[in-house]
Amino acid sequence: MLTGATMDLITLREVRTPRSREELVFAKGDRALGGGTWLYSEPQEGLEALVDLTTMGWQDLERTASGIVLAATCTVATVRELSDVSLFQQCADSLLASWKIHRFATIGGNIALALPAGSMTSLCVALDAIAVIWNATTERRMPVAELVLGVQSTALEPDEVIRAIEFSAGPLASRTGFRRIARSPLGRTGTLVTGRVDDTGEAVFTVSGGTTRPHQLRFDELPSERALVNAVSGIHDWYLDAHGSPDWRRAMSVLFAEELRDELSRPRWNDTRHDTQHDTQHDTQNDRQEGLA
Numbered sequence: 001m002l003t004g005a006t007m008d009l010i011t012l013r014e015v016r017t018p019r020s021r022e023e024l025v026f027a028k029g030d031r032a033l034g035g036g037t038w039l040y041s042e043p044q045e046g047l048e049a050l051v052d053l054t055t056m057g058w059q060d061l062e063r064t065a066s067g068i069v070l071a072a073t074c075t076v077a078t079v080r081e082l083s084d085v086s087l088f089q090q091c092a093d094s095l096l097a098s099w100k101i102h103r104f105a106t107i108g109g110n111i112a113l114a115l116p117a118g119s120m121t122s123l124c125v126a127l128d129a130i131a132v133i134w135n136a137t138t139e140r141r142m143p144v145a146e147l148v149l150g151v152q153s154t155a156l157e158p159d160e161v162i163r164a165i166e167f168s169a170g171p172l173a174s175r176t177g178f179r180r181i182a183r184s185p186l187g188r189t190g191t192l193v194t195g196r197v198d199d200t201g202e203a204v205f206t207v208s209g210g211t212t213r214p215h216q217l218r219f220d221e222l223p224s225e226r227a228l229v230n231a232v233s234g235i236h237d238w239y240l241d242a243h244g245s246p247d248w249r250r251a252m253s254v255l256f257a258e259e260l261r262d263e264l265s266r267p268r269w270n271d272t273r274h275d276t277q278h279d280t281q282h283d284t285q286n287d288r289q290e291g292l293a
């Protein structure tokens, strides 16, 4: 939660600080509070109470036999430090905001807000992550790919919160590639495309940022160029806003998917070298501005 910040939420009457799951109770007008970077950034009509999830004391990161579990309250800055796969850093850097926002914005808040440029959503969908969803009494699981339904629309019920995000070891060990473009150096994402090849040979491409919801394109093995172009062209919810037109977003996504297909078809040692380069310098091949592509 942002402390000491000026807040102008004139209908807000209460900020609750739960310590246990039973206290995660939401009446009409109540909202979960993650880092507050969006909640405190614009008027919130009808907001009466905030339920601060950061007081639940959830551990940011847990390593288990089957992978990694990140608490929903884990910040984007912490996600960025995870070195298991380059996508953690690449997607964290895709949330174009100052370090102050990165230090407070949470992975759960980013997914629950469900903006097209939600780069934590992109990360989770790219790695087949599962959202652990709580209300005061029950728990359920759902792929993040199915949780985000559209612009600021999710499959969460009004009394539910995202408790954690589970990343399985398989996708974490896969070969990945990343492409993103924005219309200006510090602009919001125009489109963000990832590619992944698992040990089983399965190839997963994801398209987000330029669409109203994230899309996963799955193939038993690396597809042919034609099959991949057809799959990306089969997406129909390209987004129109100040950060890009639908036609441009579709064209860049097709281009990026093909680049990733080519990159992932090369021997593995090439990718390792590529990832190392990305860690040490800003990689303009993977993260571009319009006009430089």
Ligand SMILES: Cc1cc2nc3c(=O)[nH]c(=O)nc-3n(C[C@H](O)[C@H](O)[C@H](O)COP(=O)(O)OP(=O)(O)OC[C@H]3O[C@@H](n4cnc5c(N)ncnc54)[C@H](O)[C@@H]3O)c2cc1C
Residues within 6 Å of the ligand: 031, 032, 033, 034, 035, 036, 037, 038, 039, 040, 041, 053, 072, 073, 094, 095, 096, 097, 098, 101, 104, 105, 106, 107, 108, 109, 110, 111, 112, 113, 115, 116, 117, 118, 119, 156, 160, 161, 162, 163, 188, 189
């Ligand atoms: C300068 C600036 C730049 C930004 N750039 C981007 C960007 O590039 N891409 C982008 O997507 N966003 C961007 N944002 C918006 C926002 O900061 C991020 O989406 C951020 O990740 C939201 O996380 P938070 O924890 O601060 O959420 P909050 O502001 O706390 O909450 C956001 C919403 O999610 C709900 N919520 C929070 N946590 C949970 C949970 N665990 N379970 C259920 N519901 C929950 C809240 O009730 C609220 O509706 C930007 C904001 C600013 C100020």
